[in-house]
Amino acid sequence: MGPLPGALVVGYHEGTMTARIPAYEARLSMQGDEPTFNEDGVDLAQIRRFLALTPLERLVWADQTAAELEALRRIARVRVPARGKR
C-alpha cells in the first residue's frame, strides 16, 4: 500500500528526518481557518499530527500505545470500589 493521502513520504528510513519536521510543524500550524475539533468532537490537530507521520511511524505508535495500555491494564488492581459498590 502506498502512503495515505496527505502522508509525507520522506521518512527517517531515508535518513532525511529534518525534511519531515518542517512539514510536521506546517501541518500543526494549519489552524487559521480550520477548526481544532470537528462536529463529532474528533481532535483534528491529532489527525494532522498523525498524517505528518509515515505509515511505519503510525504503526510504531499504534504498537507502542497498545503495549503501554496493556501493561497498565495488567498492573491495575482495585483498592477501593466506587461507593455505590461498597
Place this chain on the structure above:
Amino acid sequence: MESARYLPLLRVLAAHEVEFILVGGLAAVLQGAPIVTGDLDIVHRRTGENIAKLLAALGELDAVYRIDPRRREPTAAHLSGPGHSLLSTKFCDLDVLGTIFADTGYEGLIDDALELELGEVIVWVLGLERLIESKEYAGRGKDLAVLPALRATLAQSRKT
C-alpha cells in the same frame, strides 16, 4: 514492559499529591475496555491548594496548551474554571478538565470513582457506569462510537 507515557505522568501527579479523577479513554482501558487512546484526561479538584499542586506538577511535566501556537503554560486562573485545558506534556497529551457532563466537577464524581493501584501509583478512576453516562450525555460522534465497547465491557465485568 512498563508504560513509558501514562505511568510516568501519573507518577508526577501523585508525587505532587494532586487530587484528581482519571476519566475518558484511559479510565475505560483500566477497567478492561478494549479501546486505544492516545491521551490522558483528568478532572481535578478546584481548590486553591490543589490547583497550586497541579501547577507544580504541570511545570515538571513541561505542560503547554497544545492548540496554542504560542505554547502558553496553564495558569491558576485557567485551572480554576469549569473549562477544559488541552495540554501537551513531555510524556503524552493531557486534558485537564474542570468539569465534565452537566457541569459536574470533582466533588460530583468522586463517589462514583474507584481507587486503583498501578504499581506504586494510586489513582482514582471514574467507574464505567458513570463513564458511559458521560459519553451518552456528550452525544458526539466520537463518544457514541465507543459506547458499544464500554457497555459490553461493563456487562462482562458484571459476570466475572
